[in-house]
Amino acid sequence: MSGSAATLEPLFTFLNYSYNTFETNFYKIPGSAVVARYVKSSHQNDPGRTLLEVILIIFAIRTLLQSRTRADHSGKHFIQFDEKEIDDLVDEWIPEPLVYPLDQKEQADLASVPVIVGPNGPKPKLASGKTVVNLASYNYTGLAGNEHIKERGIETLRKYGLGSCGPPGFYGYQDVHHQLEQDIADFLGTEAAIVYSQSFSTISSVIPAFCKRGDIIVADRGVNFAIQKGLQISRCTVRWYDHNDLKSLEQVLEMVERERRKKKSPLTRRFIVTEGIFDVDGAMSDLPKLVELKQKYKYRLILDESVSFGSVGRTGRGLTELYNVPATQIDMLVGSVANGLTSGGGFCAGSEIVVKHQRINGTSFVFSASMPALLAVAASEGINILRNSPSILSTLQENVRAVRSILDRADYIAIPSHPASPMIHLYVRLPSATFLMPQTPATPFTPSLPSLAHSPTSPSFKLSNPLSVAPRDPPVFDAELEERLLQDVVEECLAQGVLVTRAKRLNQELNPVRPSIRLALSAALTKKESEKAANVVKAAFTKIVGKRR
Amino acid sequence: MESFRATPTFSFLLFLFLSPSTPFVSHSRPKGLYYSPSSTVTTFDDFVMPASMPSSPMAISPAMPTPSMFKKKKSTNAMSTAASYLSAVSEADARARVNKGSPGSTPALSLSSSVTTSSEDTVLEESDDNASGLYYPAVPPTSEQTFNTVHTEFGHCGNENYRYTSHHTPGEPIAGVREQDPPYYVLLTTYLSYILVICFGHIRDFFGKRFKPSAYRHLMVRNGYAALNSDFDSFYTRRLKTRLDDCFSLPVTGVPGRTIVLLDRYSSDCNVSFHPTGTKTRALNISSYNYLGFAQGNGACTDAVEEAVKRYGVCALGTRLEAGTLDLHQQAESLVARFMGMEDALIASMGFATNSTIIPALVGKGSLVISDEFNHASIRFGVRLSGANVRMFKHNNMESLEKLLREVISQGQPKTHRPWKKILVLVEGLYSMEGSLVNLPRILELKQKYKFYLWVDEAHSVGALGPHGRGVCDYYGINPRSVDILMGTFTKSFGAAGGYIAGNKNIIDRLRVSAHTGPYTEAMAPPVLTQVVASMASIMGVTMLPEKPASSSLSLLRSPDSTDNAITGLEATAYPGTAPSSALPPWMHLPQSLIDGSDGEMRLRRLAFNTRYLNRALRKLGFITYGNDDSPVVPLLLFHPGKMAVFSRMMRTRATPIVVVVVAYPATPLVTSRVRFCLSASHTKEDVDCVIKACDEIGDLLDLKHGDGERWPLEEIISRAVELVNMKHVP
Numbered sequence A: 001m002s003g004s005a006a007t008l009e010p011l012f013t014f015l016n017y018s019y020n021t022f023e024t025n026f027y028k029i030p031g032s033a034v035v036a037r038y039v040k041s042s043h044q045n046d047p048g049r050t051l052l053e054v055i056l057i058i059f060a061i062r063t064l065l066q067s068r069t070r071a072d073h074s075g076k077h078f079i080q081f082d083e084k085e086i087d088d089l090v091d092e093w094i095p096e097p098l099v100y101p102l103d104q105k106e107q108a109d110l111a112s113v114p115v116i117v118g119p120n121g122p123k124p125k126l127a128s129g130k131t132v133v134n135l136a137s138y139n140y141t142g143l144a145g146n147e148h149i150k151e152r153g154i155e156t157l158r159k160y161g162l163g164s165c166g167p168p169g170f171y172g173y174q175d176v177h178h179q180l181e182q183d184i185a186d187f188l189g190t191e192a193a194i195v196y197s198q199s200f201s202t203i204s205s206v207i208p209a210f211c212k213r214g215d216i217i218v219a220d221r222g223v224n225f226a227i228q229k230g231l232q233i234s235r236c237t238v239r240w241y242d243h244n245d246l247k248s249l250e251q252v253l254e255m256v257e258r259e260r261r262k263k264k265s266p267l268t269r270r271f272i273v274t275e276g277i278f279d280v281d282g283a284m285s286d287l288p289k290l291v292e293l294k295q296k297y298k299y300r301l302i303l304d305e306s307v308s309f310g311s312v313g314r315t316g317r318g319l320t321e322l323y324n325v326p327a328t329q330i331d332m333l334v335g336s337v338a339n340g341l342t343s344g345g346g347f348c349a350g351s352e353i354v355v356k357h358q359r360i361n362g363t364s365f366v367f368s369a370s371m372p373a374l375l376a377v378a379a380s381e382g383i384n385i386l387r388n389s390p391s392i393l394s395t396l397q398e399n400v401r402a403v404r405s406i407l408d409r410a411d412y413i414a415i416p417s418h419p420a421s422p423m424i425h426l427y428v429r430l431p432s433a434t435f436l437m438p439q440t441p442a443t444p445f446t447p448s449l450p451s452l453a454h455s456p457t458s459p460s461f462k463l464s465n466p467l468s469v470a471p472r473d474p475p476v477f478d479a480e481l482e483e484r485l486l487q488d489v490v491e492e493c494l495a496q497g498v499l500v501t502r503a504k505r506l507n508q509e510l511n512p513v514r515p516s517i518r519l520a521l522s523a524a525l526t527k528k529e530s531e532k533a534a535n536v537v538k539a540a541f542t543k544i545v546g547k548r549r
Numbered sequence B: 001m002e003s004f005r006a007t008p009t010f011s012f013l014l015f016l017f018l019s020p021s022t023p024f025v026s027h028s029r030p031k032g033l034y035y036s037p038s039s040t041v042t043t044f045d046d047f048v049m050p051a052s053m054p055s056s057p058m059a060i061s062p063a064m065p066t067p068s069m070f071k072k073k074k075s076t077n078a079m080s081t082a083a084s085y086l087s088a089v090s091e092a093d094a095r096a097r098v099n100k101g102s103p104g105s106t107p108a109l110s111l112s113s114s115v116t117t118s119s120e121d122t123v124l125e126e127s128d129d130n131a132s133g134l135y136y137p138a139v140p141p142t143s144e145q146t147f148n149t150v151h152t153e154f155g156h157c158g159n160e161n162y163r164y165t166s167h168h169t170p171g172e173p174i175a176g177v178r179e180q181d182p183p184y185y186v187l188l189t190t191y192l193s194y195i196l197v198i199c200f201g202h203i204r205d206f207f208g209k210r211f212k213p214s215a216y217r218h219l220m221v222r223n224g225y226a227a228l229n230s231d232f233d234s235f236y237t238r239r240l241k242t243r244l245d246d247c248f249s250l251p252v253t254g255v256p257g258r259t260i261v262l263l264d265r266y267s268s269d270c271n272v273s274f275h276p277t278g279t280k281t282r283a284l285n286i287s288s289y290n291y292l293g294f295a296q297g298n299g300a301c302t303d304a305v306e307e308a309v310k311r312y313g314v315c316a317l318g319t320r321l322e323a324g325t326l327d328l329h330q331q332a333e334s335l336v337a338r339f340m341g342m343e344d345a346l347i348a349s350m351g352f353a354t355n356s357t358i359i360p361a362l363v364g365k366g367s368l369v370i371s372d373e374f375n376h377a378s379i380r381f382g383v384r385l386s387g388a389n390v391r392m393f394k395h396n397n398m399e400s401l402e403k404l405l406r407e408v409i410s411q412g413q414p415k416t417h418r419p420w421k422k423i424l425v426l427v428e429g430l431y432s433m434e435g436s437l438v439n440l441p442r443i444l445e446l447k448q449k450y451k452f453y454l455w456v457d458e459a460h461s462v463g464a465l466g467p468h469g470r471g472v473c474d475y476y477g478i479n480p481r482s483v484d485i486l487m488g489t490f491t492k493s494f495g496a497a498g499g500y501i502a503g504n505k506n507i508i509d510r511l512r513v514s515a516h517t518g519p520y521t522e523a524m525a526p527p528v529l530t531q532v533v534a535s536m537a538s539i540m541g542v543t544m545l546p547e548k549p550a551s552s553s554l555s556l557l558r559s560p561d562s563t564d565n566a567i568t569g570l571e572a573t574a575y576p577g578t579a580p581s582s583a584l585p586p587w588m589h590l591p592q593s594l595i596d597g598s599d600g601e602m603r604l605r606r607l608a609f610n611t612r613y614l615n616r617a618l619r620k621l622g623f624i625t626y627g628n629d630d631s632p633v634v635p636l637l638l639f640h641p642g643k644m645a646v647f648s649r650m651m652r653t654r655a656t657p658i659v660v661v662v663v664a665y666p667a668t669p670l671v672t673s674r675v676r677f678c679l680s681a682s683h684t685k686e687d688v689d690c691v692i693k694a695c696d697e698i699g700d701l702l703d704l705k706h707g708d709g710e711r712w713p714l715e716e717i718i719s720r721a722v723e724l725v726n727m728k729h730v731p
C-alpha cells in the first residue's frame, strides 16, 4: 500500500505543480478572474448547468474540428488507402492531354485570320500585300488614325510613359484616368463613371460586384458571352426571358414577384441584365419600355452598351441618346471604350454609389493595372471629337442606310440586326425548306418602335421555362454548313478587295449562336465606298450560296 | 517625436484616433517641398554617341539625336554646359512652337481638349528646388559618365559596385527567410485593436442609424429596392477601411518611375470624400511595379513607341480573330516565345484577363485545379469560370502539395471516384504579397511523379528574376520547357500592359482558337506592343542576321516555318538567347546600348542589387520581413492595422517624401498587415539608403523591430552595403 503511494508520489507532485502553474498563469491573463468568478458562481447556483456548459463547449469544439477535417476527407465518400495503394493508383493514372491538337477545320480557321500590316483603318493593307476596304474592324466613328488623337497620344506618352505600372489602388490611378471617367460621365449625363482596362472584363466584373448569392437576375437569352461569364461568377439566381422580347420579360418579372410573395422571402437585390444592341445579332432593345418595366417592378437595370455606345445616337452616346432616355434611369450602363472610342478598355457609368462600390468590389478593376495613360487620353479626345462633330454619326447612319438598302434586298442574306445598327449580322438564307428560320422582315427604323426579332404574335404563345436558358422553340440551323458557306463568302469578298469576317464564337455559349458574317460599318468610308463594298458582299453571297443549289 | 514611441497599448489607439486632421498626419507640408514646375537646371550635353555603329542593313541606327538624350549636372558645375543648356532651351522653344501650330490644321477637332496640355519637355519641368533631394543625384557624375535618362524617372547610378546578378545557388534552401512570429503582446494588441474598432463601428452605426438616418439610407431597403450594399456587407469597408483610405488610391500624375508626382488631396469628412488641393508632391516611388525601370517618358523604348503611334495610331480595332490582328502582334508573340524559351506565345490585352479568360480553355468539368492558397484574384476568377474542381494547398508548402496530390489522385472525383481527367497545378513565380519564390525544382520533381500539368504565373517574376531576366526558370537554371505553361504580364517589368501565355505550339494554337481572348477581347494596342517588343529586345540584345531579306518581317508573318528557319540559322533553341533582328519591326531603330544588351543588363543588375540590399538591410535593422532575398517585392510586417496608416503617412510626409503600399486583411491574413516595397532598377543606392533610413526612424517610433538575428547599426549597413549584398547568406 505505502509502496504504491510512494511510487505515485512523484505523479501527485507533478499534478499539484502543474495545477499551480496553470492557476497562476491563468490568473495572469487579463480578465481571467472574471471568468473564474462566473464559473464558480454558476456552479454554486446550479451544478447541472456547469456540466451542460462543458458538454456544450466540447460539442462546439468537436463540430469545429470536424468541419475542417471533412473538407480534407470529403466525408463519407472518403476511401482509406495505404501508402502502397496510393503509389499504385498514382502510377496507374493516365491524365488526358492538356489540350487536343487543332483539327483540320480549326487549323484552316486559324490560318484564315487576316493579318494587317501597318495601321488598321478603313483601308488597311493585308499581309498578302493587298489593300482592302474594311467592313470588319470596329471603327464606327472613324477615329482610328486621327492625327489629332495621335498627337495628343504622343504628348501623353512623353509625360506619363506608357504603362501605369500599378493597379488603381496603388498609385496606378492617374489624373488622365480620372479625367476620362469624368468625360464619360459628362458625355452620358450620369453622376460618375469608372474605367476598366479591358472591355470584355468590364461587365464580367460589374455583375458579380453587385449580385451575390440569393440575388435575382432576369436576363435576356441572347446576352453576350461576357455577360454570361459575369452571371456565372456571380452565383445569383438567374431567370431568363426570350431574346429581346419584352412581353416575355414582363411575364418573367411577374412570375418572380409571385414566387417571392408565395415564399415570403425577404427582398433581395433584383436586376435586369440585357444589351443595348445585341452582340449576337445586332437586334436593339426597346429602351423606354425596358425602363418602364424596370421601374414598375423595381428592378435595377444593367445595360451593356458595348456595341451601341459610340455607334448610335446623334453624337454616339448610344441608346440613351437615340431614345432620349436620361442615362440616369439606367443603374449601371456598361460600354466599351475600345470599340466605341477606338482606344482600349471599358467603362461602367452610374450613380456615385454604384461607381464607388465598384472601386472596391470590381474584381478586374481592383486587381489589375489601370490602362496606359495614352489610351485614356485618346479616349477622352475621342469623346471630345464626337461631342463636337455630329456629322460623324450622321455619315455613319447614312452609310448604314445605304448598305442596308442593298443587303436587305439580297436573295441569300437574312439580316436579324436593327436597321440603325452599324454592326450588321448576315445570316445565310437558304431558300430550301429544311432551313426554315422565321425571319421577321426588317422593320423600318423608328426609335420608338421596338424591333422584336422573335416577337410572338400568335395568341397561343406560351412562356419558355424561365429557369432554363434554352428557349422553348430554339431556331433550327445547320451550323456547320452555314459556317462553311460564310467562310467561303468571306474569302470571296477578300478576293474582291473587301475585308469582312465571320462572327467568331466559342461553342461555349449558353445557347447555340447562329453563324453569321458580322459587318462593322465606319464613318471613315464614304457612302460610295460603303455601297460598293456592300455590293461586293451581296455578289459574294449570290455566288457562293446561290451556286450551291 | 521621441516621446511618441508607440507602446503596445498606444498602438491600437493610433488606429482609432489618428484621423488625417491631426498635425502628425496632416497633408499640409512644410513650404519648399512642393513640386513647382518652374525653371530648369538640367542640362543637355552633347548627344551621347555610341562607340561603334552597326553596319547592318537593318536600320538600327546609333542613338538618335533626340532631345531626350541629355545628362544632368549639379548646377554648381554647370559652367561647361552653359552653351548646350541654351541650345536645349531654344530647341524646346522650337518644339513648343511646332506643337502649338499643329492642332489648328484640324479645325473641327481642335476644340480644347479635356486633359491639361503640356508640351514642354521634361527638362523644362524640373524644379529648382531640390529640398526633397529627388531631383539631382546625390553623387555628381564624373567626367567620363554620361547619363541619358531623366534622374527623376530613372536614377543616375554610375557605381559599378552597386550591381548584382539575380541567381539561385544550387543547394541553397529555397524557402527564403524563416517567417518569424512577433512577440505575443503584438499579436494580442493587434486582435484587440480590431475588436475595438469593430465595437466602435457598431456603436457608431447604432447611434448613426438613429440620429442620422440620412447617412444610412443607401444601405437600407428603400421604396421597394433592396440596398445595393447592405450595412452589414459594407461594415468592413465603412468602419475599418475608411479610416485608412487616405493611404489608398492616391491620384498621381506623370511617369511612375523612380519618383512619382502625387496630386495632393484632403478630406474634411474623415476620408469619406477627398478634394484636390491643387498642389503636387514629388515623392520617391517604391510602390509601382516598375521592376526594370521601363516606365519612362524618355529613352529609346519610348521613342520607338512614339514612332508606333505615328505609324499605327492607338488601337488595333477589333478582336484577334476578327480583323484585329496586326503584324505587330505576330512579331511580338514570336519575340515573347523566344524570350521565354518556349515554342510559341500568345498575347492578351490585359494581364488579369490572361488568367481569367484562358484558364477555362484548359480545364473544365472533370478536371481538377490545385491552386496555391495565396494565388492572385485573376487566377481564382479564371478557375471559377472554368467549372473545374478546386483544391488549395498551403502557400508554397511542398509537403502540403504532395499530400494533397496523393489524396486527390487516389480518391478520384468526388462521389463517383472516377479518375480525374487531368490535374492542373497553378502557382505564381513570385508572390506579390509575400515576396516568396515558388519552389520550382521541387514542383517539377512532383510533376514527374504525379503527372499533373503546371501553370506558372510569372506576373511579377518575369524580367525581375534570373541572370537574364527570364523569370523563375532562369533564376533556378531550369529548362523552361519543363513547365507546361508560362504566363506573365507586361505591366510590371516591361512598363507596358497586358499579358502573355507561352507554351508549346500545340497548346498555344489551341488557346488561340478556344480561349475567350481570341474571339471576344480587344487585341492589344500597337503602342503597347511596341513597348513590349522594344523593352524585351533590349533585355535580350539583338543579333544581326548575316543577310536580311527585304521583307523578312512579312515572310515571318505568313509562314511560321520560315520563322523557325530564320532563327535556326543562329542558335535557334538557345536559351536564354538573343532577339534576331528580323523579329523587330523594320522601322524600329534602337540605339547601340539596347542592341548589344548592355542597357538591359544594367537594369537587371541594378534591380538585383537594390533588391538584395533592401531585403537584407531591413532584416539587419531588426524588422520582420517575408520572402526571398532576391525578391524585388519586400513585405515588411507591421501587424497593427493602425500602424499601417501611420507608417504610410509618416513616409509620405518626410523631407524626402516616400510613397509606400500598405496592405491588410483581406489581402493578407488578419494579423499580418504589412507594408510592401517594390524595388526598381531605376532606384539608386542612395534611394534605397533613404528608404532604409526612413524605415529605421519610423520603425523605432512604431515599435516594429521584433526580428531576431544579428543587428547592425544604420551607418554600418549603409557603408557596408556592397558587402551585405554579396554575402552568401544573411540569417
Ligand SMILES: Cc1ncc(COP(=O)(O)O)c(C=O)c1O
Pocket: A367, A368, A369, B350, B351, B352, B353, B355, B376, B378, B428, B432, B457, B459, B460, B489, B490, B491, B497, B498, B499
Ligand atoms: C500574379 C498576378 N497575375 C496577374 C496580374 C494581373 O495583371 P495586370 O495588372 O496586368 O492585369 C497580377 C497583377 O497584380 C498579378 O499579381
